[in-house]
Amino acid sequence: MMAMTLPILITTLLCILSTVSCGRVIVGAKTEITDVTKNKEVQEIGRFAVEEYNYKQGLSNGGEALKFVEVVEAEKQVVSGMKYYLKISAVDHDGVHRMFTSVVVVKPWLQYKKLLHFGPSSSTFQQMQYTTM
Secondary structure: HHHHHHHHHHHHHHHHHHHOOOOOOOOOOEEEEEOOHHOOOHHHHHHHHHHHHHHHHHOOOOOEEEEEEEEEEEEEEEEOOOEEEEEEEEEEEEOOOEEEEEEEEEEEEOOOOEEEEEEEEOOHHHHHOOOOO
8 A cells, every 4th residue: 555655645746846846926926027117007006106105195285205207126916906016216305316115905806006015115125024004
């Protein structure tokens, strides 16, 4: 009996390892969005993040704290919708270009967007820590 079980176990393990090593995306894992500067959807989400940040700062009456320039890096993650992790270039009220990180959840079937985080960019995009806004 053990002689038959061992080959089945080895075959199962090899199948699992080959699936993982083929570079398949793990469900729920973050994936990089390529060519973000040309991706209109990602740029619109970045613009939303800056506008929402300005609104939450009480600056929606024409006095903008930040002006959106572009999203320069982005990742996405399937959740109950899509969660976008963005690195955004923006100009502050003094005309200084600054980098910010942002997390936005989008549920298109509900016409729903929510800004979860917006703050100064950390040194590396991969190590961003997100807090709820």
